[in-house]
Amino acid sequence: MTVPDTLGGIGEIATLERIFPRLPQAAAQLLGPGDDAAVIAAPDGRFVVTTDMMIHGPDFRLAWSTPRDLGWKAAASNLSDVAAMGAVPTALVVAIAAPSHSPVALLEGIADGLREACAALWPGCGVVGGDLSVSSALTIAVTAFGDLEGRDPVLRSGASEGDVLAVSGELGRAGVGLRLLFERGVDDLGDPDAAAAASVRADNPDLVGAQLAPTPPIADGRAAALAGATAMLDLSDGLAIDARRLARASGVRLDFASAALGDDPRLALEGGEDHALLATFPPHTALPGGFRAIGTVQAGDGLAVDGTPYLGSVGWDPYRGWNGASG
Amino acid sequence: MTVPDTLGGIGEIATLERIFPRLPQAAAQLLGPGDDAAVIAAPDGRFVVTTDMMIHGPDFRLAWSTPRDLGWKAAASNLSDVAAMGAVPTALVVAIAAPSHSPVALLEGIADGLREACAALWPGCGVVGGDLSVSSALTIAVTAFGDLEGRDPVLRSGASEGDVLAVSGELGRAGVGLRLLFERGVDDLGDPDAAAAASVRADNPDLVGAQLAPTPPIADGRAAALAGATAMLDLSDGLAIDARRLARASGVRLDFASAALGDDPRLALEGGEDHALLATFPPHTALPGGFRAIGTVQAGDGLAVDGTPYLGSVGWDPYRGWNGASG
Numbered sequence: 013m014t015v016p017d018t019l020g021g022i023g024e025i026a027t028l029e030r031i032f033p034r035l036p037q038a039a040a041q042l043l044g045p046g047d048d049a050a051v052i053a054a055p056d057g058r059f060v061v062t063t064d065m066m067i068h069g070p071d072f073r074l075a076w077s078t079p080r081d082l083g084w085k086a087a088a089s090n091l092s093d094v095a096a097m098g099a100v101p102t103a104l105v106v107a108i109a110a111p112s113h114s115p116v117a118l119l120e121g122i123a124d125g126l127r128e129a130c131a132a133l134w135p136g137c138g139v140v141g142g143d144l145s146v147s148s149a150l151t152i153a154v155t156a157f158g159d160l161e162g163r164d165p166v167l168r169s170g171a172s173e174g175d176v177l178a179v180s181g182e183l184g185r186a187g188v189g190l191r192l193l194f195e196r197g198v199d200d201l202g203d204p205d206a207a208a209a210a211s212v213r214a215d216n217p218d219l220v221g222a223q224l225a226p227t228p229p230i231a232d233g234r235a236a237a238l239a240g241a242t243a244m245l246d247l248s249d250g251l252a253i254d255a256r257r258l259a260r261a262s263g264v265r266l267d268f269a270s271a272a273l274g275d276d277p278r279l280a281l282e283g284g285e286d287h288a289l290l291a292t293f294p295p296h297t298a299l300p301g302g303f304r305a306i307g308t309v310q311a312g313d314g315l316a317v318d319g320t321p322y323l324g325s326v327g328w329d330p331y332r333g334w335n336g337a338s339g
Numbered sequence: 340m341t342v343p344d345t346l347g348g349i350g351e352i353a354t355l356e357r358i359f360p361r362l363p364q365a366a367a368q369l370l371g372p373g374d375d376a377a378v379i380a381a382p383d384g385r386f387v388v389t390t391d392m393m394i395h396g397p398d399f400r401l402a403w404s405t406p407r408d409l410g411w412k413a414a415a416s417n418l419s420d421v422a423a424m425g426a427v428p429t430a431l432v433v434a435i436a437a438p439s440h441s442p443v444a445l446l447e448g449i450a451d452g453l454r455e456a457c458a459a460l461w462p463g464c465g466v467v468g469g470d471l472s473v474s475s476a477l478t479i480a481v482t483a484f485g486d487l488e489g490r491d492p493v494l495r496s497g498a499s500e501g502d503v504l505a506v507s508g509e510l511g512r513a514g515v516g517l518r519l520l521f522e523r524g525v526d527d528l529g530d531p532d533a534a535a536a537a538s539v540r541a542d543n544p545d546l547v548g549a550q551l552a553p554t555p556p557i558a559d560g561r562a563a564a565l566a567g568a569t570a571m572l573d574l575s576d577g578l579a580i581d582a583r584r585l586a587r588a589s590g591v592r593l594d595f596a597s598a599a600l601g602d603d604p605r606l607a608l609e610g611g612e613d614h615a616l617l618a619t620f621p622p623h624t625a626l627p628g629g630f631r632a633i634g635t636v637q638a639g640d641g642l643a644v645d646g647t648p649y650l651g652s653v654g655w656d657p658y659r660g661w662n663g664a665s666g
Contacts, residue, residue, distance in 0.1 A: 019658040027658070042385055043492055046588075048423035048573050049389035049485065051492050054381035058369055061467065062376035063432040063482060067474045096375035105390040107480050112658040140388065143480075146657035147394045153434050153470075153480035155390060158376065165370055165378050246375050261373075330473035331346040331354070331439040 019119070020112035024144060027116055031144075034123035036130040038138030040102040040159070050140040052103050052157060059102070060158035060165065062093035068150040070334035075204035076193050079121020080128065081224040082152060087129035088226050089248065090156035091137065092287045095233025096246035098166035099158030101137040104130075106154050109147035119144075122152065125225075133230045149338075163237050171243040171262035171292040177307035178299050180232040180289045182222060183251055183274065187283020189223030192216055204339030228287035235300035236291045244291040252281040252324055255290060256315055262292075265312030267319060272306040277317065282324060346446070347439035351471060354443055358471075361450035363457040365465030367429035367486070377468040379430050379484060386429070387485035387492065389420035395477035397661035402531035403520050406448020407455065408551040409479060414456035415553050416575065417483035418464065419614045422560025423573035425493035426485030428464040431457075433481050436474035446471075449479065452552075460557045476665075490564050498570040498589035498619040504634035505626050507559040507616045509549060510578055510601065514610020516550030519543055531666030555614035562627035563618045571618040579608040579651055582617060583642055589619075592639030594646060599633040604644065609651060 019027055032045065043051035052059070066072060066086050077085070091101045106126065110118060130137045171177075197209035213220040228246070236244055243262055247254045259266045273280040292309050293299060315322040346354055359372065370378035379386070393399060393413050404412070418428045433453065437445060457464045498504075524536035540547040555573070563571055570589055574581045586593045600607040619636050620626060642649040 023656045023659055025656075043494070047492070047494055048420040048571075049387045049426070049483075049492075051385055051387055051424070051487070053384065054386050055384055057380065057382055057384055058378055059381050059386055060376045060378055061430075061432055061482075061484070063434050063468060063480075064470050065434045065436055065472045065478075065480065067436050067472055067478075069475065070473050093375040097378070099376070103388075105388055105482055107390050107392045107482075109392055109394050109476075109478065112661070141390060143391050144657070145392045145394055146397050146661050147476050147478065148396065148663070149436075149474045149476045149478075151392075151394075151436065151474065151476075151478055151480075153390075153392065153478075155388075155432055155434075155482040156376075157388070160378070165374070165376075167370070167374055244375075329350045329352075330471070332350055334439070334473050336475070 016115040016117060019110060019114050019116060022116060027119060028144060030116055031119055031123045034120060034127055036127040036138035038103040038140050039136040041138065041140045045141050052140055056160055056162045058160060060094055060097050060099040060160060061155060062090055063155040064090050066152045069338040070330055073204040073339040075206045075339050076197055076209045077224050079118045080125035083122035083125020084129040084225040086152045086154045087126050088133060088228055089287060090154045091133055091230050092228035092246045094156050094158035095230045096244050096289055097158065098163055098233055098237025098244065099160045100234050101134045101156060101158050101230065103138060103140045103157045104154055105141045106139055107143040109145040109151040111148060112146050133227065166237050166241050166244040168243055168245050168258045168261035171258060171264050171309045173264060173309055173311045174295050175242055175292040175309035176295060176297060176305050177266055177309055178291055178293060178303040178305050180229045180302040181286060183280035183286055183288060184283035185219050185222040186226060186285040189219040192220060223285060226287040229289060229302050232289055232301040232303060236289065236303065239293060239297055239300040241291040241293055244289060247286040247288045247290055249328060250282055250284040252315060252322065258290060259314060265310040265314055265316060266307055267310050267316040268307040270318050284328065343442040343444060346437060346441050346443060349443060354446060355471060357443055358446055358450045361447060361454055363454040363465035365430040365467050366463040368465065368467045372468050379467055383487055383489045385487060387421055387424050387426040387487060388482060389417055390482040391417050393479045396665040397657055400531040400666040402533045402666050403524055403536045404551050406445045407452035410449035410452025411456040411552040413479045413481045414453045415460060415555055416614060417481045418460055418557050419555035419573045421483050421485035422557045423571050423616055424485060425490055425560055425564025425571065426487045427561050428461045428483060428485050428557065430465060430467045430484045431481055432468045433466055434470040436472040436478040438475060439473050460554065493564050493568050493571040495570055495572050495585045495588035498585060498591050498636045500591060500636055500638045501622050502569055502619040502636035503622060503624060503632050504593055504619055504636055505630040505632050507556045507629040508613060510607035510613055510615060511610035512546050512549035513553060513612040516546040519547060550612060553614040556616060556629050559616055559628035559630060563616065563630065566620060566624055566627040568618040568620055571616060574613040574615045574617055576655060577609055577611040579642060579649065585617060586641060592637040592641055592643060593634055594637050594643040595634040597645050611655065
């Protein structure tokens with residue numbers, strides 16, 4: 013049996029040499045890693061930028077997510093925010109801090125996941141720079157860039173009474189996947205367990221995969237913008253919470269048709285981390301790509317389901333929702 | 340005595356409401372925080388990007404740095420990387436993860452430091468977005484953007500035999516400041532101590548300030564580019580280590596004149612975190628801004644001092660150099 017290389021064992025420079033060849037190249041990269049900064053093309057004279065951190069404990073469990081899952085999800089969740097502006101992703105920078113006892117394979121796997129997610133979700137998007145550091149808590153901070161291709165960004169604030177409310181992507185599945193992991197991806201003491209998680213994932217690849225390695229409909233962000241979407245956002249905290257944000261920003265009420273929310277509308281409304289796109293379109297718009305109508309935009313405020321006000325969902329607060337466990 | 344508000348006590352939304360008004364506005368901001376992503380102007384069709392994480396323990400001690408210092412240094416070190424490309428800073432995105440028991444004043448102070456550093460170092464640069472999360476280790480991840488104003492970036496690889504080697508900014512002072520903190524900013528057991536650190540800082544404001552809240556010569560990055568600098572980088576790991584990088588990238592030897600390195604050339608060569616700019620210029624260039632000649636570019640490789648090869652400095656490896664202590 014061989015002992016795996018650790019970050020502390022081989023050091024920063026050797027670690028970087030093992031990661032770099034695995035990272036995806038960005039077509040927009042004019043100057044890549046290796047200098048004080050990178051240079052990225054922004055052909056229309058603007059760029060879209062979003063940043064999101066994933067932290068061991070509150071955001072993921074190493075017993076549940078493979079290293080590849082972590083890289084994939086870090087890329088996917090940020091690309092989804094770029095798409096939600098009606099932009100196309102161009103590049104990422106990635107800062108990772110990991111304990112020095114971590115196996116090098118952890119960072120290699122994260123790099124593989126970044127590469128595979130870019131290849132699957134938006135080929136041509138790549139990693140143009142980053143930072144590698146040490147921390148007691150594995151932390152992945154991704155900043156993602158996008159190109160609006162000359163269009164106006166699609167904001168949360170543009171929905172008008174009479175618009176169609178539509179979604180592209182699955183609703184509620186990532187939330188069910190997380191519930192399955194909490195229920196069955198644990199040992200007898202209730203702690204996250206890798207073997208149990210592998211088993212529940214093998215039995216429910218789509219549901220658990222939706223949670224651990226989501227596949228947001230990146231191309232539908234541009235498609236929505238081209239079709240005239242009046243407002244759009246990425247569903248990260250759950251349909252109800254995020255729809256309420258859109259309703260508030262636009263000064264409208266969003267009325268869901270329960271029949272369009274699947275067998276379990278409550279699940280569709282309350283499940284988090286869908287990384288689907290919620291958008292509004294002018295009436296009679298031919299909905300683009302994977303978008304399907306799920307309701308209408310009305311005068312008023314807040315949410316409704318079949319005309320009845322919907323008051324559920326308070327949302328995840330990282331400072332109150334995390335019990336300090338890692339796993 | 341009142342108990343200070345904590346992040347867990349008031350929650351994420353109230354915390355954001357207290358931070359946002361403190362953040363600096365960016366002149367290049369076309370769309371700021373509040374949507375899925377921000378939109379930033381990139382008037383010449385490109386943008387410069389760099390990212391850097393600061394982590395409690397390996398990168399700072401809360402007994403030594405004030406919250407304002409942390410925000411200041413996070414901004415300053417990233418702006419310096421932008422300047423080292425010959426660009427001018429335009430905007431930052433900032434992701435912060437903090438323990439839920441942290442006082443809200445910690446994040447308010449970090450925001451104040453970000454604002455004050457931008458105002459002091461490059462007015463008009465501001466924070467256009469970010470992410471707030473929870474972690475057992477306070478982590479500040481900054482991604483900074485810059486505008487090349489139509490110029491080519493100044494790389495590390497462009498130095499030629501016969502060029503003048505020059506620096507803008509102080510050498511060795513930040514390293515002395517850190518040594519003072521390790522020697523005198525501690526209690527009887529050798530652990531970082533706030534009262535002791537305040538005392539040593541009051542006695543040595545310039546040296547300790549150079550370590551905790553550096554003031555890199557941001558404007559001199561553009562000035563160097565306009566004056567025809569052939570190569571440039573930010574001195575973060577110490578003059579010797581970083582100069583060796585420039586020498587390797589350019590395929591040249593850098594020969595320092597010890598008389599230009601102050602009373603203690605070894606200190607100037609070995610002290611880390613100067614955040615000064617090292618650049619090379621064609622012979623007979625009138626050195627711009629705060630640049631002063633410290634040597635020459637010669638055929639060969641590596642470093643020399645007064646013609647004698649210099650082999651010191653192995654550098655900081657985060658995975659080997661951190662003993663796991665926070666303080």
